[in-house]
Amino acid sequence: MIEVDGSFGEGGGQILRTLLTFSALTGTPFRLNNIRGNRPKPGLQRSHLSAVNAVASVCDASVKGNVLGSRTLEFRPSRIKEPLKLVIDVGTAGSATLILQSLIPLMIGRKITVTIKGGTDVPKSPTSDYMSCVFMGIMERVGIKGEIGVVRRGYYPRGGGEVIASDFRGGGEFSILRMGDVKKVVVMSHVTWLPVEIAKREAKAASEELSNFPVEVKIKEEKGTGKGTATLVYLEGESVIGADSLGAIGKRAEEVGKEAASHVLSDYRTGGAVDSFMGDMLMVYASLFGGEYKGSSLTCHAKTNAQVIKMFGVDLEINGVSPFTVKVRRPLVSGIN
Incomplete structure (x- = not known):
């Protein structure tokens, strides 16, 4: 079992989301202590709890500590299930797009459809338009196709939006090192x-x-x-x-x-090929399929993400700061659950 102190690095929800994804993909259990230890209100909030329960449903995990406000979580995954139609109601304006970050890697090549009710356009998370246009644009360059549709918008503090993600497939080794001419x-x-x-x-x-x-x-x-x-x-x-x-x-x-x-x-203007938000999100897919890319700025989120990913045996190398490059030589493809 991997043991992690949730206060290291960016000390927020990114640690939890990445642990959930890689735990489910590899079948590796983890224990996360001091969850969101660097935040003014530490512990599991509704969006984080929704992500835990959603990933647990996908991989039939045994979970301890999945209650609101919990600062410790133990997660033991089983096999990823399919076909599956999953509906997640955050109950607040908690970010639907951040929950999707944990789920999409598990959906690739599987008959899984996810509906999330919550915030579609809320602070400190990518908007649904960013996910549909920028994230999916990068996914195409990774060889991944899929659908992210917005049924209705949901904003802070009310929430009530709805996003549906489905039909994710493909993926392979990639190289995204140049932006080239803007067309x-x-x-x-x-x-x-x-x-x-x-x-x-x-x-x-x-x-x-x-x-x-x-x-x-x-x-x-x-x-x-x-x-x-x-x-x-x-x-x-x-x-x-x-x-x-x-x-x-x-x-x-x-x-x-x-x-x-x-x-x-x-x-x-940094000369990077992906923006500062994709700089940490794309790290997951490089780790899955093998690949390299040049990011615009090495954020604290990206550095933290790299540390979590390396806990699962991924050979990931980062060079530079702005821009920076990521290269994965030993991906998880052969070790996916």
Whole structure:
């Protein structure tokens, strides 16, 4: 059994999510102590508990400590089940996309459909548009296809959104080291139960930041269980680099658009081939299939993710900081549960 202190590195939910994924994939049990030890409110919150219970359902795990507020978790996986239709109701605005991060690697090549009810566009997590456009764009370059659909949006604090993920398949050794020439730039702004003019202002501000590129603007009026808005900006070349920004009370629409565009440009200018968010997410897939990539900035999340992944015997090498490269020479493909 692997024993982990949950206060190391970024000391948050990323440690738990990565442990769950690799435990289920390899059949390796773990015990996590001091869960989210570096957070103001440590222990399992609803979104983390939902991730634990979801992965446990997929791999028929025996679990101890899966209660709200728990600071210790013991997880003993069995075989991954299929066919399976899993419905997860977080009950709050807990991030549906972060829960998907733990589940998608388990779904590849299996008849598993997941429906998650919770927050689709909430702070400190990728938005559903980021997952559909940027994450899936990178997955295509890994040889993975799949579907991520938004039934309705859910925002903080109410939640109530719904995302469905299914039909994930493929995957193989990959090399994503160059962004190359930018062939496409998209600004995607949406509103739910707010004036569409807000989305147009966000998109205009983002486009002005991206004045050196021809920009394709997409404005959407969405369904959801509360008011909200967000902007996603992404650049597409040999790879995809993106960033999003959420609206908030007192935050001007122009600030939302400018924030997303500025973050994308900052990552792009490092010479990396993937953005700072994908820099840690892609590490999982390099570990599964073998591969290499160049990230824009080595974040604390990415460094922590690497440490957790190495606990499962993955030969993972990181060089540099901004940009940085990741190379996996001994992937898990032959050792997947």
